[in-house]
Amino acid sequence: MNVSNQNRRDFLKKSAAITIAPGVLLYSISQAHHTERPVKSTTRWGMLIDTNKCINDCTACLDACTEEHGLTEEVPIEIKPVWIRKVTLRDKQTGKESSLPIMCQHCEKPPCVDVCPTGASFKRDDGIVLVDRHICIGCRYCMMACPYKARSFVHEALENQKPHSPRGKGTVEACNFCVYRIDTGVGPACIEACETAGHQAMIYGDINNPDSEIHKKLKEMSSSVLRPDLKLNPGVRYQGL
Amino acid sequence: MKNVTFYIIEGKSFAFYGGIIVSVFFILLGLLASYNMEHHGHIITGMNNQIVWGIPHVFAIFLILAASGVLNVASISSVFRKIFYNPLARLSALLAITLLLGGLSVLVLDLGRPDRIIVAMTSYNFKSIFAWNIILYNGFLIICAIYLWFMMQRSMQRYYPTAGLIAFTWRLILTTGTGSIFGFIVAKEAYQTAIMAPLFIALSLSLGLAIFLIVLLIDCWETHCSLGDGILRRPKKLLGILIAGVFYFVLVYHLTHLYFTGRHGVEYFILAGGGIYTVLFWGGYMFLGTILPLALLYHERFTHSRISIAAASLLTLVGGMSLLYVIIIGGQVYPLEIFPGKEIVSSVFVADTYSYTPSIWEIMLGLSGIAIASLLTVTAVRILPFMPRSLADTDIDETFKG
Numbered sequence: 332m333n334v335s336n337q338n339r340r341d342f343l344k345k346s347a348a349i350t351i352a353p354g355v356l357l358y359s360i361s362q363a364h365h366t367e368r369p370v371k372s373t374t375r376w377g378m379l380i381d382t383n384k385c386i387n388d389c390t391a392c393l394d395a396c397t398e399e400h401g402l403t404e405e406v407p408i409e410i411k412p413v414w415i416r417k418v419t420l421r422d423k424q425t426g427k428e429s430s431l432p433i434m435c436q437h438c439e440k441p442p443c444v445d446v447c448p449t450g451a452s453f454k455r456d457d458g459i460v461l462v463d464r465h466i467c468i469g470c471r472y473c474m475m476a477c478p479y480k481a482r483s484f485v486h487e488a489l490e491n492q493k494p495h496s497p498r499g500k501g502t503v504e505a506c507n508f509c510v511y512r513i514d515t516g517v518g519p520a521c522i523e524a525c526e527t528a529g530h531q532a533m534i535y536g537d538i539n540n541p542d543s544e545i546h547k548k549l550k551e552m553s554s555s556v557l558r559p560d561l562k563l564n565p566g567v568r569y570q571g572l
Numbered sequence: 573m574k575n576v577t578f579y580i581i582e583g584k585s586f587a588f589y590g591g592i593i594v595s596v597f598f599i600l601l602g603l604l605a606s607y608n609m610e611h612h613g614h615i616i617t618g619m620n621n622q623i624v625w626g627i628p629h630v631f632a633i634f635l636i637l638a639a640s641g642v643l644n645v646a647s648i649s650s651v652f653r654k655i656f657y658n659p660l661a662r663l664s665a666l667l668a669i670t671l672l673l674g675g676l677s678v679l680v681l682d683l684g685r686p687d688r689i690i691v692a693m694t695s696y697n698f699k700s701i702f703a704w705n706i707i708l709y710n711g712f713l714i715i716c717a718i719y720l721w722f723m724m725q726r727s728m729q730r731y732y733p734t735a736g737l738i739a740f741t742w743r744l745i746l747t748t749g750t751g752s753i754f755g756f757i758v759a760k761e762a763y764q765t766a767i768m769a770p771l772f773i774a775l776s777l778s779l780g781l782a783i784f785l786i787v788l789l790i791d792c793w794e795t796h797c798s799l800g801d802g803i804l805r806r807p808k809k810l811l812g813i814l815i816a817g818v819f820y821f822v823l824v825y826h827l828t829h830l831y832f833t834g835r836h837g838v839e840y841f842i843l844a845g846g847g848i849y850t851v852l853f854w855g856g857y858m859f860l861g862t863i864l865p866l867a868l869l870y871h872e873r874f875t876h877s878r879i880s881i882a883a884a885s886l887l888t889l890v891g892g893m894s895l896l897y898v899i900i901i902g903g904q905v906y907p908l909e910i911f912p913g914k915e916i917v918s919s920v921f922v923a924d925t926y927s928y929t930p931s932i933w934e935i936m937l938g939l940s941g942i943a944i945a946s947l948l949t950v951t952a953v954r955i956l957p958f959m960p961r962s963l964a965d966t967d968i969d970e971t972f973k974g
Contacts, residue, residue, distance in 0.1 A: 390920055408923045409620035416922040420914040428917060433910075442758055448702035449695040466691050469684015471624035472702050478759035480908055480922075483621050484684060487613035500613045501684030557910055561758055 368514055372456040376437070376508060377538040377566040378522070379545050379554060382429040384532035387419055392432050392533065395524030399509065400496040404489060412483040412498075414506040415521055420572075429572055432521065432533070434506035435460055435481040436557060436565030443473035443482065452503075457537075458566050459508045467502040474503060478558050481505050508535075538566065576659040578957035587794045588950065595947035602940020605933040606681040614684065617934050622926035623904045628682040630896045631938030634779065635675030635945060636709070636750055637772060637892075640743040641780020643668040643716065645807070646723075647743075650736025656806060659960035663791075664784060665720045665739075666958050667949060669713055671783070674945030676709060678937055701752045708746040715739050724956070747773045754899065761838040762903030765828065771821035775892055778814035781807060782888035787949070789882050791959060798964040801876075808881050812869040815888055819862050822895070834909075841906045842898060849902035852894040861891010901928055 393415055397403060402412045415434040421427070437460045443452045444460065451467035454460045462473075474482045482505040485498060492498050495511045509519035517523075518535050525533045536545035548554075554568040581588070608616055619626040645664035649657035657664075680686050693710075696703045719739045722732040751772030757763040785807055792799040826843070829835040842853055865884035867874065874880040905928060916924070953959055 393920060406615065407620075409622070409926055410615060411621075411922075413621065413922055417920040418911075418922075419917040419919070420911055421917050422914055424913070444697075445699050446702060446756070447697055448700045448706060449691055450697040466688070466695050467685065468688045468692050470692075470702065471684070472700070472753075474621070474624045475904070476757055476759055478908060479910055480622065484614065484619075484624060486615040486620075501610075503684070558912075560912075 368516065370455055370457050370514075373539060374457040375439075375538045375566065376458050376513060376535065377545055377568065378437075378508075378519075378533060378535045379548055379568050379570065380431055381532050382431045382569055382571040384530050385430045385432065386530055386532075387428075387430045389528060389530065390417065391524040391528040391530070392521035393417060395520040396434075396506070399493070399520035400507075401491055401493040401498070403491070404487065406486065410484075410486040412485065412504060414483070414504070431569060431572065433479060433481065433557070434521070434567065435508075436479050436563070436567045437506075437508060438566070439564035441563065442476040442478065442561075446472045446476040448472065455510075459510050459513070460505070461507055461510065462503055462505065464497050464499050464502050464504075469501040469503065471503060477505075478561055478563070577961045578659075578662065579959055579961050580955065580957050581953050581959060583954040585794060588954070591946060591950050595943040595950070598936075598943030599940050599947065601936040602678075602681070602938075602943065605936035605940070606686070608933055609682070609937070610686065616931060618929045618931045619934075620926055620928070622907075622923075623901060623928040625900055625904065626682075626928060627897070627901075627930040627934045628678050628937045630893065630900050631941050632675045632678040632682070633750065633900065634893055634896055635671050635678070635941050637747065637776035637896075638779040638783050639668050639671035639675060640712070640747045640750075641776035641778065642671060642784050643739060643743050644777055644780055645784050646719070647736060647740040650733050651740045654806075656803060659963060660784075660788070660803075662720065662723055662958045662960075663787065663953075665716050665723065666952055667784060667787060667945075668743075668780075669716045669720075670945045670948040670952065671780075672709060672713060672716075673948060674941040674943075677944050678941035681937055681940075682934075701749055701756050705746075705749045705753065708742070708749050712739075712742055712746050715742050743776075744773060747776045750776075754903070759908060760903055760906075761829075761835050761909065762842070762899070762906055765825065767821060767825050767828070771818070771825060774814065774817040774821050775895065778811065778818050778888055779892045781811050781814060782885040782892075785811065785881060785885040786889075788963075789878065789885075791953075792963065797959070798962050800964045803963050804878070804881060808869055808875075808884075811881075811884065811888065812866055815862055815865055815869075815891075818892075818895075822857070837909070838903075838906050842902055846902060846905075849898050849905065853898045853902075856894025857891045857898065860887050861894055865891070904928075 396415045400414060402414060404412070415432050417430065417432050419428060419430045437458055439458065441452070441454055441460050444454050448470060449466045449468055451463045452460070452473045453463060469484070471484055474484060482503050484503050485500050488500045489498055496507065498504055512519060522533045522535050525531065534545055534548070536543035538545055538549065540546055549568060552570060554570050555572050556565045556568055617626060643664055645657050646661035646668075648654045649661040680689055683689075692706060696706075698704070715735070715738055719732075719735040722728040722735045748769040751769035754763040755766055755768035788799070791797065826839065829839045842849055844850060865887040868880040868884040868887070869875060905926060907925070
């Protein structure tokens with residue numbers, strides 16, 4: 332066998348390996364066991380926040396969100412990414428004070444989705460409102476339209492983003508309900524932190540599921556939504572407000 | 573009417589080259605600002621998470637409204653068949669195109685991701701008035717270009733009135749769309765009203781006509797083309813009517829808000845306690861932009877002077893800019909009423925109040941929109957015959973009696 336034949340044979344072997352290997356790999360990935368739950372329109376993810384249990388000076392949910400999504404850039408407060416914030420309110424007539432976290436309210440009829448020119452703001456079938464960072468052009472019309480001031484614009488270049496929670500300069504972002512955790516059966520980071528802190532002021536679940544805790548609680552006790560006059564039917568409900 | 577002849581400007585004067593140099597200078601400043609905003613992010617602007625649209629939007633909407641309104645002169649000529657305006661129709665349609673391109677440039681360069689302009693052109697959410705506006709703006713450019721072609725090519729002139737009617741209708745829809753960007757926002761108390769659409773239409777007509785008069789006066793001063801008092805008198809009267817028309821819609825807008833108890837807060841903010849926004853409303857819009865130009869246009873002492881017409885036109889632009897600043901930025905600065913009946917004692921992770929001061933980069937970007945419109949206009953009149961050779965009254969209308 333001459334040298335050139337041997338070389339040709341080696342070349343063909345390597346080419347075949349290079350061509351087939353990724354295919355085999357992709358096939359095995361596609362056949363792998365899915366840990367994610369399918370997104371169903373019969374599901375409506377929601378959150379219930381008991382303002383009587385929410386402690387005034389506790390920031391566990393805020394800290395958890397910052398850590399989970401890597402919202403750590405040090406910028407002036409006016410342009411700080413705010414996926415969740417806390418306010419303490421006083422009733423003008425009774426003087427009653429209540430403390431509560433506010434995040435994207437994941438409306439059933441979200442104005443941000445209505446106004447987005449490219450469809451980057453969208454609502455999943457299970458009610459979670461998200462931003463597709465690939466087609467967000469950074470026009471900020473959704474921020475104008477959101478009645479809860481729940482969205483932030485990324486004002487500068489970012490470093491150390493979390494792979495599970497994509498962010499990018501020049502695009503708009505907001506609470507994504509820790510969608511990647513929800514899809515694998517784990518609750519949002521803020522709720523987990525509230526539980527760990529021992530307050531149990533926040534619960535989440537499928538509002539449509541009669542067996543879920545959130546459904547039962549909403550059935551038993553009265554709750555309210557922010558800006559009910561707008562009839563947006565938010566997925567985030569409050570007790571004791 | 574005599575046959576009007578059009579000509580290509582010589583373009584050898586000091587003013588021509590001066591105009592080009594100044595325009596290019598401001599365009600370069602705008603590109604520098606845009607590069608910096610793209611490179612560093614919007615952190616270098618005065619905008620923040622509450623005031624998300626700043627002075628670039630004021631410039632952009634100002635130019636877009638003016639573009640729609642400036643076509644009025646051509647519309648009066650072709651739709652309403654007023655021959656007095658025929659010689660001005662070409663310039664009117666040209667300015668409509670150039671002003672719109674200037675405004676859109678600013679709007680696009682202020683995006684967080686201007687590199688994704690193709691996405692904005694190809695991925696549409698048809699429930700969004702913004703998406704409709706993208707179609708309306710692009711359509712307007714095409715329609716105006718066809719309108720101009722039909723105007724300028726003799727063999728196509730029989731289609732000219734039809735093109736004029738389409739352009740007229742289209743621009744009314746376009747300005748309705750621009751006003752509805754604000755009218756459709758349910759979240760903010762200063763917006764959320766259908767009157768935004770007719771208010772923006774009226775504003776577009778007054779801004780457009782004011783710009784047209786300024787361009788006409790500059791051109792005739794520069795080229796020494798004869799410009800009759802008769803041909804100036806009609807648009808001058810019309811400008812007064814349009815300024816009054818804008819005032820009417822502003823009045824109804826505020827009266828409506830004053831009637832709604834829930835909106836007293838925002839009304840107090842704009843009309844009395846809003847600092848710069850109150851000053852701009854009363855000083856910029858009401859006094860400089862409405863009362864003073866109306867006095868200049870109608871008072872016997874000033875009404876015959878061309879300087880008065882030029883000053884009134886400039887003041888109309890100052891007033892329009894002030895009004896847009898108050899609407900666009902003042903409407904965002906006023907805090908959202910998320911918790912009716914409650915006061916916020918403290919908040920974490922979010923500022924208590926938000927304010928806005930435009931940065932130099934934003935102003936540079938905004939001014940570059942005007943520069944783009946100017947450069948395109950000057951270049952176009954140097955290449956194609958847009959300008960009428962004479963605007964003497966008897967050249968336009970032989971029966972003119974002074």
